[in-house]
Amino acid sequence: MAVERYRIKDPTIAMFQDGDLNFGRTISIGTIIELRGGPLDGNNLVEVVYDGKPCKMFSRDLRQRADRLADLAESPTVAGAGPSNGWGSGSDG
Numbered sequence: 001m002a003v004e005r006y007r008i009k010d011p012t013i014a015m016f017q018d019g020d021l022n023f024g025r026t027i028s029i030g031t032i033i034e035l036r037g038g039p040l041d042g043n044n045l046v047e048v049v050y051d052g053k054p055c056k057m058f059s060r061d062l063r064q065r066a067d068r069l070a071d072l073a074e075s076p077t078v079a080g081a082g083p084s085n086g087w088g089s090g091s092d093g
Contacts (some may be wrong), residue, residue: 006066
């Protein structure tokens with residue numbers, strides 16, 4: 001499956017796992033994520049990569065809150081592509 005990249009246009013939640021701990025984080029506007037599992041129909045959880053970390057997002061959120069990047073060359077990297085670090089409210093400190 002080809003990697004598809006999306007730019008977040010409205011803040012949305014991604015679910016992460018760290019050992020036995022599951023938690024959600026807000027993904028900020030402008031952040032670029034990579035879709036690793038699809039399809040984007042329905043409201044399923046799909047696998048994405050954010051900042052080099054695997055996580056899951058609802059397919060509906062990607063359809064409604066992100067724009068697919070048609071030209072992968074326009075997205076510099078997945079990490080640090082947004083206006084903030086993508087971990088929360090947008091403040092860096």
